[in-house]
Amino acid sequence: MKVELEADKCVASGQCVLAAMDVFDQDDDGIAILLEDRPAPELLDDVKEAIAVCPAAAIRLVEQ
Amino acid sequence: MHGIVVVGASAAGLAAAETLRREGYAGPLTLVGDEPHAPYDRPPLSKQILSGEWRPDRLPLRTPADLAALDLDLRLGGAATGLQLGERTVRLADGTTLSYDGLILATGVRPRRLPGEGAHVLRTLDDALTLRDRLGPGRRLVVVGAGFLGAEAAAVARRLGTEVILLEPAPVPLAHAVGAEVGRMLARVHLDEGVDLRCGTGVTEVTEDGVLLASGEVVEADEVLVAIGSVPNTAWLDGSGLAVADGVVCDVYGEAARNVYAAGDVARWHNPLFGTSMRIEHRTHAAEMGMAVARNLLAPEARKPFAPVPYFWSDQYGMKVQAYGFLRGHDEVAVVEGDLAERRFVALYRAGERVSGVLAVGMPPKAIRGWRQAVATGAGWHETVSPGALPVVRP
Ligand SMILES: Cc1cc2nc3c(=O)[nH]c(=O)nc-3n(C[C@H](O)[C@H](O)[C@H](O)COP(=O)(O)OP(=O)(O)OC[C@H]3O[C@@H](n4cnc5c(N)ncnc54)[C@H](O)[C@@H]3O)c2cc1C
Numbered sequence: 001m002k003v004e005l006e007a008d009k010c011v012a013s014g015q016c017v018l019a020a021m022d023v024f025d026q027d028d029d030g031i032a033i034l035l036e037d038r039p040a041p042e043l044l045d046d047v048k049e050a051i052a053v054c055p056a057a058a059i060r061l062v063e064q
Numbered sequence: 065m066h067g068i069v070v071v072g073a074s075a076a077g078l079a080a081a082e083t084l085r086r087e088g089y090a091g092p093l094t095l096v097g098d099e100p101h102a103p104y105d106r107p108p109l110s111k112q113i114l115s116g117e118w119r120p121d122r123l124p125l126r127t128p129a130d131l132a133a134l135d136l137d138l139r140l141g142g143a144a145t146g147l148q149l150g151e152r153t154v155r156l157a158d159g160t161t162l163s164y165d166g167l168i169l170a171t172g173v174r175p176r177r178l179p180g181e182g183a184h185v186l187r188t189l190d191d192a193l194t195l196r197d198r199l200g201p202g203r204r205l206v207v208v209g210a211g212f213l214g215a216e217a218a219a220v221a222r223r224l225g226t227e228v229i230l231l232e233p234a235p236v237p238l239a240h241a242v243g244a245e246v247g248r249m250l251a252r253v254h255l256d257e258g259v260d261l262r263c264g265t266g267v268t269e270v271t272e273d274g275v276l277l278a279s280g281e282v283v284e285a286d287e288v289l290v291a292i293g294s295v296p297n298t299a300w301l302d303g304s305g306l307a308v309a310d311g312v313v314c315d316v317y318g319e320a321a322r323n324v325y326a327a328g329d330v331a332r333w334h335n336p337l338f339g340t341s342m343r344i345e346h347r348t349h350a351a352e353m354g355m356a357v358a359r360n361l362l363a364p365e366a367r368k369p370f371a372p373v374p375y376f377w378s379d380q381y382g383m384k385v386q387a388y389g390f391l392r393g394h395d396e397v398a399v400v401e402g403d404l405a406e407r408r409f410v411a412l413y414r415a416g417e418r419v420s421g422v423l424a425v426g427m428p429p430k431a432i433r434g435w436r437q438a439v440a441t442g443a444g445w446h447e448t449v450s451p452g453a454l455p456v457v458r459p
């Protein structure tokens with residue numbers, strides 16, 4: 001599974017970072033950064049939480 | 065088995081439906097929404113949609129494929145009109161009745177209005193598109209209410225060259241929400257951008273050519289936007305026996321009656337983190353509470369109290385406001401980093417002896433995340449804010 005982030009949708013809320021610190025970070029403007037686009041399986045639940053809680057629907061998981 | 069019915073097909077309802085599936089619920093799942101559109105996002109309505117920066121096709125919260133994967137009985141374009149708790153049924157506008165084993169209420173809020181005809185409100189995609197077409201140079205817009213929604217719309221309208229008159233009954237906009245100092249600072253930004261902000265100005269009525277003030281004066285305008293807060297969509301629950309008091313009344317788990325939960329803007333629940341009952345109208349809150357109640361409904365034996373640190377943001381001109389916590393009813397505000405005048409600062413809010421909230425403007429996210437932690441842990445005010453070293457602002 002691969003994580004995709006549409007940075008131009010991001011509203012800099014930081015919810016993804018709170019949900020999955022090891023996968024997401026924010027730049028100085030608050031825009032999310034993907035630290036890891038193929039996170040380890042044990043991080044997938046956190047990533048799913050981040051997807052669910054992202055107010056901009058800017059994060060997706062794609063099969064690969 | 066009748067399955068689970070979710071009423072309200074927006075942020076909270078969708079998050080609930082997705083969580084049910086994610087947590088392994090494979091039974092029948094119905095999502096009822098009265099808007100004709102698939103679930104879409106509201107915050108961009110007063111920002112990118114109103115400005116014309118985004119086309120409406122960017123609003124849907126999920127792709128058709130993502131929605132299909134949820135295997136929903138999706139009933140859009142028709143309202144739920146009644147709830148019979150005893151029979152465990154929901155009545156729909158088309159006369160159908162849905163039976164349920166579990167029910168999640170996520171019907172949100174609707175805008176408060178003023179007497180008189182012809183004013184805009186801003187809640188739905190159609191509202192935003194209608195208003196967008198009326199803005200621009202040579203147009204004069206009156207915005208009634210300088211809360212976050214009215215302020216965002218005023219900012220966008222102004223940037224589009226519209227002449228904007230922003231009317232606010234309170235002496236300082238948002239003072240009850242963010243404190244007088246921060247409210248004054250936000251007001252200053254609008255004045256600098258050329259908005260004609262008039263505080264202490266109550267509007268009684270929308271008229272054919274503008275608005276009528278409490279003073280008897282008429283303010284003329286081409287368009288009027290009424291942004292004076294909202295009312296929870298609970299009328300359809302009248303007579304159901306559910307307790308409603310400015311929102312569906314829930315316990316710490318988000319439960320309103322056995323196997324009936326509420327989430328998002330429509331829900332009032334007891335937040336144990338702050339020891340008080342609250343109803344929150346923030347985008348991230350809707351998703352978080354939708355997720356939390358879905359889990360509580362599925363696993364009653366392992367229920368968890370819903371104790372979030374509410375979060376919201378607001379974009380006005382180039383400026384982003386972000387806040388964590390429960391700022392309403394605060395006793396004191398202290399600027400702990402930066403400077404109000406420079407429009408780059410972090411302000412902490414005190415309720416009783418604890419840090420109850422933090423609001424930041426123009427600060428990097430890392431600066432605010434640490435303070436969020438102080439809110440989340442209920443840090444003591446005096447241990448967190450050293451009065452001697454810091455400019456303390458009283459409300
Ligand atoms: C213009 C605008 C800008 C905003 N900007 C921000 C922002 O910058 N930051 C932020 O944190 N928050 C913002 N918000 C708030 C945020 O959008 C809401 O908190 C969020 O949408 C709440 O989601 P919800 O699912 O609880 O309710 P809603 O989004 O209101 O969804 C409820 C749905 O239920 C439907 N419904 C109602 N009654 C019935 C019925 N009887 N039967 C069937 N369906 C029904 C409604 O039509 C609606 O589609 C903004 C809101 C608006 C309107």
Ligand code: SF4
Pocket residue numbers: 009010011012013014015016017024026030031032050053054055056057058059
């Ligand atoms: S949660 Fe979504 S909107 Fe918020 S910072 Fe992360 S990607 Fe951006």
